[in-house]
Amino acid sequence: MNILLLGSGGRESAFAWKIAQSPKCSQLFIAPGNAGTSQYGKNVNIKATDFKAIGQFALDNAVDMVLVGPEEPLVKGIHDFFLADEKLKSIPVIGPQQEGAQLEGSKDFSKEFMFRNNIPTAASKTFTCDTLEDGLAYLATQGLPIVLKADGLAAGKGVLICTTLQEAQQELKEMLTEAKFGDASSKVVIEQFLQGIELSVFVMSDGVNYKVLPEAKDYKRIGESDTGLNTGGMGSVSPVPFADAAFMQKVTDRVIIPTVEGLKKENIPYKGFIFIGLMNCEGEPFVIEYNCRMGDPETESVMLRIESDFVDLLTGVAEGNLNEKELVISAKTAATVVIVAGGYPGEYLKNKVITGTENVRDSHVFHAGTSMQGNDVITTGGRVLAISTLQDNIFDALQQATADASRIYYDGMYFRKDIGFDLL
Numbered sequence: 001m002n003i004l005l006l007g008s009g010g011r012e013s014a015f016a017w018k019i020a021q022s023p024k025c026s027q028l029f030i031a032p033g034n035a036g037t038s039q040y041g042k043n044v045n046i047k048a049t050d051f052k053a054i055g056q057f058a059l060d061n062a063v064d065m066v067l068v069g070p071e072e073p074l075v076k077g078i079h080d081f082f083l084a085d086e087k088l089k090s091i092p093v094i095g096p097q098q099e100g101a102q103l104e105g106s107k108d109f110s111k112e113f114m115f116r117n118n119i120p121t122a123a124s125k126t127f128t129c130d131t132l133e134d135g136l137a138y139l140a141t142q143g144l145p146i147v148l149k150a151d152g153l154a155a156g157k158g159v160l161i162c163t164t165l166q167e168a169q170q171e172l173k174e175m176l177t178e179a180k181f182g183d184a185s186s187k188v189v190i191e192q193f194l195q196g197i198e199l200s201v202f203v204m205s206d207g208v209n210y211k212v213l214p215e216a217k218d219y220k221r222i223g224e225s226d227t228g229l230n231t232g233g234m235g236s237v238s239p240v241p242f243a244d245a246a247f248m249q250k251v252t253d254r255v256i257i258p259t260v261e262g263l264k265k266e267n268i269p270y271k272g273f274i275f276i277g278l279m280n281c282e283g284e285p286f287v288i289e290y291n292c293r294m295g296d297p298e299t300e301s302v303m304l305r306i307e308s309d310f311v312d313l314l315t316g317v318a319e320g321n322l323n324e325k326e327l328v329i330s331a332k333t334a335a336t337v338v339i340v341a342g343g344y345p346g347e348y349l350k351n352k353v354i355t356g357t358e359n360v361r362d363s364h365v366f367h368a369g370t371s372m373q374g375n376d377v378i379t380t381g382g383r384v385l386a387i388s389t390l391q392d393n394i395f396d397a398l399q400q401a402t403a404d405a406s407r408i409y410y411d412g413m414y415f416r417k418d419i420g421f422d423l424l
């Protein structure tokens with residue numbers, strides 16, 4: 001079959017790498033892709049949000065399935081766009097329709113969904129410009145720190161953890177009355193702060209049946225020992241030692257099943273990935289957030305651990321028979337170290353020539369923010385490369401990924417040398 005993958009990051013590189021290995025895949029297209037994805041398929045110069053151009057390309061190239069990498073096209077309704085078109089509606093799209101994508105697209109929607117379905121999550125209340133005074137008063141009744149979340153998509157920047165009441169009230173005002181995060185902060189969720197350790201859990205659902213993919217831990221802060229600004233993710237590890245069978249059973253019983261059943265009960269069709277961001281609070285799972293897509297850089301580690309044919313699993317999602325598909329997971333450990341541009345996550349350097357990828361010994365070099373310039377690969381994004389490896393044990397995986405990351409060079413390059421070492 002011909003598969004069209006949408007997106008251009010490290011997540012999409014890992015998807016492309018895995019899909020290209022499947023005997024079921026005859027042609028893989030990646031729109032728009034990056035300098036690395038052309039190793040696995042054909043890059044197509046169309047933006048993942050240009051639905052009309054994507055639809056036309058799918059028809060012209062006999063595409064049999066569309067896999068959506070990032071959240072933006074899903075939240076904007078790419079799946080609905082296909083379903084509403086006579087010629088496109090028979091092409092399965094992997095990723096939920098707009099309503100299901102609200103699990104990520106609206107924090108208020110996702111909190112209400114969790115409350116309705118008794119899914120453990122932090123207590124919260126939502127406020128708008130009209131209820132600003134109530135919000136300010138509510139803050140004064142809450143403990144510290146307190147979490148403020150812009151309701152809509154804010155490119156990973158919409159969550160603020162405030163340590164004083166004054167700061168929280170100031171931020172709430174700016175979000176609601178000065179559109180600090182644009183439209184995304186026209187509603188703000190005020191949420192109780194959860195103390196614990198984070199875990200990313202991934203569920204693949206055909207709307208009725210589900211499979212739990214390997215879990216992963218993501219490292220969000222720019223600095224070593226989890227310090228400094230939040231990023232899209234600086235590295236990942238899978239499996240996660242504290243996510244043992246007993247903990248994962250609680251996650252399945254209290255979160256995964258109620259989520260899949262809740263979607264069904266509420267008639268929200270959902271064919272795609274559910275990314276559950278969890279906090280492990282002294283052994284009890286609480287949902288921090290849902291995403292309607294896979295994580296990045298978790299996918300880079302997760303794909304390495306899936307031994308089964310990934311296209312077969314995707315077909316199960318499309319056809320509604322995921323229960324008949326096999327998911328075999330490697331017992332080995334995958335680790336990913338992300339190399340970023342100098343200055344990231346602030347203003348960052350661009351157009352730097354990348355060298356040394358040929359010296360990498362036992363890791364995959366998944367491209368993220370890269371482009372070709374003549375024969376050179378240059379940096380174009382904040383997160384530039386994801387260096388991913390699969391080894392017999394966690395120690396070897398962390399060492400290998402870190403050592404291989406250091407074999408690459410470009411002006412201003414930076415990566416964390418402590419990814420995963422907190423888990424040893």
Ligand code: AMP
Pocket residue numbers: 122147156157158159191192193194195198220277288289
């Ligand atoms: P999000 O953009 O929803 O992924 O949130 C960004 C980060 O903020 C999360 O990865 C957590 O580290 C942190 N965070 C979000 N909600 C909470 C919470 N209720 N308690 C503690 N930390 C949180």
Ligand code: GLY
Pocket residue numbers: 218232233291294295296297298
């Ligand atoms: N790594 C976190 C995310 O993809 O949102």
